[in-house]
Amino acid sequence: MNFRLSEDEAALKAEVRRFCEAEITLxxxxxxxxxxxxxxxxxxxxxxxxxxxxxxxxxxxxxGAGLGLASAVxxxxxxxxxxxxxxxxxxxxxxxxxxxxxxxxxxxxxxxxSVEVPLSASEPLLIxxxxxxNVLLTLRPxxxxxxxxxxxxxxxxxxxxxxxxxxxxxxxxxxxRIAGADRAQTWRxxxxxxxxxxxxxxxxxxxxLALQYSKTREQFGRPIGSFQALxxxxxxxxxxxxxxxxxxxxxxxxxxxxxxxxxxxxxxxARITAIDAAMKNARACxxxxxxxxxxxxxxxxxxxxxxxxxxxxxx
Amino acid sequence: xxxxxxxxERSYRNQLREFLAAELPGNWxxxxxxxPGSDAQAAFSQAFCGKLAxxxxxxxxxxxxxxxxxxxxxQHAILSEEMWAHGEPRGPQYMNxxxxxxxxMRYGSDEQKRFHLAxxxxxxxxxxxxxxxxxxxxDLASLSTRAERVGDSYAVNGxxxxxxxxxxxxxxxxxxxxxxxxxxHKGITVLLVPMNTPGIEVREIDTVLGDRYFHEVFxxxxxxxxxxxxxxxxxxxxIAMYALQYExxxxxxxxxxxxTLELIVADAKSNGRVIDGAFKEKLVAARAMCEAARILYYxxxxxxxxxxxxxxxxxxxxxxxxxxxxAVGDLALELGGxxxxxxxxxxxxxxxxxxxxGVATGTSEINANLVAQRWLGLPREA
Numbered sequence: 001m002n003f004r005l006s007e008d009e010a011a012l013k014a015e016v017r018r019f020c021e022a023e024i025t026l027x028x029x030x031x032x033x034x035x036x037x038x039x040x041x042x043x044x045x046x047x048x049x050x051x052x053x054x055x056x057x058x059x060x061x062x063x064g065a066g067l068g069l070a071s072a073v074x075x076x077x078x079x080x081x082x083x084x085x086x087x088x089x090x091x092x093x094x095x096x097x098x099x100x101x102x103x104x105x106x107x108x109x110x111x112x113x114s115v116e117v118p119l120s121a122s123e124p125l126l127i128x129x130x131x132x133x134n135v136l137l138t139l140r141p142x143x144x145x146x147x148x149x150x151x152x153x154x155x156x157x158x159x160x161x162x163x164x165x166x167x168x169x170x171x172x173x174x175x176x177r178i179a180g181a182d183r184a185q186t187w188r189x190x191x192x193x194x195x196x197x198x199x200x201x202x203x204x205x206x207x208x209l210a211l212q213y214s215k216t217r218e219q220f221g222r223p224i225g226s227f228q229a230l231x232x233x234x235x236x237x238x239x240x241x242x243x244x245x246x247x248x249x250x251x252x253x254x255x256x257x258x259x260x261x262x263x264x265x266x267x268x269x270a271r272i273t274a275i276d277a278a279m280k281n282a283r284a285c286x287x288x289x290x291x292x293x294x295x296x297x298x299x300x301x302x303x304x305x306x307x308x309x310x311x312x313x314x315x
Numbered sequence: 316x317x318x319x320x321x322x323x324e325r326s327y328r329n330q331l332r333e334f335l336a337a338e339l340p341g342n343w344x345x346x347x348x349x350x351p352g353s354d355a356q357a358a359f360s361q362a363f364c365g366k367l368a369x370x371x372x373x374x375x376x377x378x379x380x381x382x383x384x385x386x387x388x389x390q391h392a393i394l395s396e397e398m399w400a401h402g403e404p405r406g407p408q409y410m411n412x413x414x415x416x417x418x419x420m421r422y423g424s425d426e427q428k429r430f431h432l433a434x435x436x437x438x439x440x441x442x443x444x445x446x447x448x449x450x451x452x453x454d455l456a457s458l459s460t461r462a463e464r465v466g467d468s469y470a471v472n473g474x475x476x477x478x479x480x481x482x483x484x485x486x487x488x489x490x491x492x493x494x495x496x497x498x499x500h501k502g503i504t505v506l507l508v509p510m511n512t513p514g515i516e517v518r519e520i521d522t523v524l525g526d527r528y529f530h531e532v533f534x535x536x537x538x539x540x541x542x543x544x545x546x547x548x549x550x551x552x553x554i555a556m557y558a559l560q561y562e563x564x565x566x567x568x569x570x571x572x573x574x575t576l577e578l579i580v581a582d583a584k585s586n587g588r589v590i591d592g593a594f595k596e597k598l599v600a601a602r603a604m605c606e607a608a609r610i611l612y613y614x615x616x617x618x619x620x621x622x623x624x625x626x627x628x629x630x631x632x633x634x635x636x637x638x639x640x641x642a643v644g645d646l647a648l649e650l651g652g653x654x655x656x657x658x659x660x661x662x663x664x665x666x667x668x669x670x671x672x673g674v675a676t677g678t679s680e681i682n683a684n685l686v687a688q689r690w691l692g693l694p695r696e697a
Contacts, residue, residue, distance in 0.1 A: 120586050120587040120588065120652075122586045123652050160656050160662075160663045219454035220457075221454075221457075229680040286670070287674065290678065291447070291476070291477045293674065296521035297520075308656075
């Protein structure tokens with residue numbers, strides 16, 4: 001047992017954090033807000049590729065970093081913390097689907113989206129980032145299928161989350177089957193852990209925002225953070241975030257070392273605790289911001305909306 | 316104890332429903348998706364409230380001399396429930412009936428009552444409420460928008476924020492400071508200001524909620540005649556608190572929430588979405604919260620109907636309304652299927668509508684403090 005990050009892991013986390021804080025700013029994201037913007041930042045995507053986010057777990061021989069899921073979750077917490085745009089999870093996972101995927105990921109050309117084929121024909125068929133993708137994967141009960149997104153005709157929608165563009169498809173063709181049912185099932189679990197990692201990032205960012213705001217905003221002649229009602233809210237936020245972080249780290253480590261436990265179970269624990277932390281912390285942050293919390297200008301609403309999108313993804 | 320409705324009350328509700336079915340246009344859901352303050356709803360409300368008024372249904376519980384019909388307070392409760400459940404077709408005019416009217420009746424001069432109450436009961440005037448300021452939110456008594464006496468008028472300078480619906484409003488119920496800032500609640504006055512007075516500038520705030528929800532209002536040397544003052548100078552705090560008693564418990568939001576629950580379940584069923592045990596539990600809990608909020612709300616109406624002073628019940632009712640609203644807003648998102656990811660969907664609409672619950676008209680935290688201090692006898696913090 002070792003609950004501390006190794007030196008390499010700590011360095012990876014610090015490096016990604018440094019990059020994300022410098023490059024992924026709300027000002028930059030707002031410039032591409034959908035539907036006025038394209039909801040995607042190609043130059044930022046290229047930088048994420050170059051940093052190795054998508055090839056992280058591929059063998060070094062294939063241009064990757066040869067790391068495990070425990071390292072990947074550290075990276076995805078940071079991405080979630082800064083609302084990194086783009087289909088990061090699917091693109092990261094797709095690098096493991098064969099040589100042409102890992103090759104294009106290594107070259108920084110891979111933008112892969114994925115969608116779980118819906119159960120009901122009467123529901124709208126929504127694909128995130130469709131117009132930016134070069135590959136669309138559909139997850140079906142019997143495996144993973146590949147489609148050319150350029151061959152699909154879709155309409156842009158006004159999304160709930162302005163930083164996650166959504167397109168509605170009339171019809172989804174079958175495509176080419178590139179992996180079987182087992183691979184699809186592992187994909188779902190890994191994806192759900194990475195989504196949980198992003199949710200932990202949201203829980204952390206919203207706590208940080210709440211702390212900052214409550215230490216500076218004054219009412220009744222002192223910072224609102226001095227009031228017990230708010231202190232308790234923020235202590236609870238910290239607890240939720242830490243519970244979820246522990247569960248997400250454990251899921252990553254369990255995947256890398258099957259001896260450590262049941263990965264499917266660890267993945268579910270990560271997911272459940274992370275969605276709880278992200279949703280409740282984002283809500284609490286909005287509450288602590290008072291009226292500012294529901295202005296477009298303040299950051300918290302973006303986090304709540306992203307949490308909701310992630311709740312729907314790979315669930 | 317008597318929980319049933321009388322024959323008259325049931326018939327009044329049915330007539331209201333028939334009226335709504337006849338008057339609301341086919342695209343009403345679309346039209347009302349940006350809330351009561353949107354241009355579309357504000358415009359619609361003018362004609363709609365006129366028709367309500369013509370039937371005597373806009374202010375039925377008001378005294379005859381002010382354009383009412385001396386109906387019992389319960390009629391107002393029924394009216395509010397039906398309106399709120401149907402997306403509030405009175406638009407911003409619900410405020411007039413809820414708290415402006417009662418406050419003007421109690422504190423207005425004869426001239427003010429004659430003029431303003433007549434217009435409100437005819438249903439042809441929109442108001443806004445100038446309370447919060449950038450540095451006076453929960454701490455409302457620290458407000459600093461100044462009004463200096465100059466001859467027979469006041470010169471107003473300062474800024475208000477979170478002002479709802481004011482792009483289309485004709486009058487503002489404005490709190491101003493008329494004494495030194497240190498006097499806090501003892502140096503506040505109410506002015507009834509026409510919004511077309513020179514020197515008033517309105518800017519809309521972009522929010523998550525919808526169009527025309529919130530604004531900033533800037534006052535630069537705005538001249539308001541002394542005759543537009545409500546009550547005495549420096550007596551405004553008591554008037555504002557009286558108004559808030561009505562405002563804070565004025566919206567039967569549970570009626571909308573309960574209807575929303577029905578809509579989301581119907582939508583989930585028609586799309587074949589599985590409502591599993593966990594969701595059932597949440598739905599039932601949310602429905603129970605709506606019911607509890609309704610009963611608590613009725614308790615407050617009952618106190619009012621018997622002219623009893625307010626108790627902890629009104630604070631408790633408000634906290635319960637907020638909790639029900641939030642639970643339903645969350646469920647609308649969770650159960651809304653893929654469409655919930657789209658702007659304007661049932662899920663998104665309720666998510667946005669529930670967002671100001673627990674902040675607007677006083678945060679839940681301040682409300683909980685009031686309960687602790689006023690009704691539980693606990694000391695103030697520091």
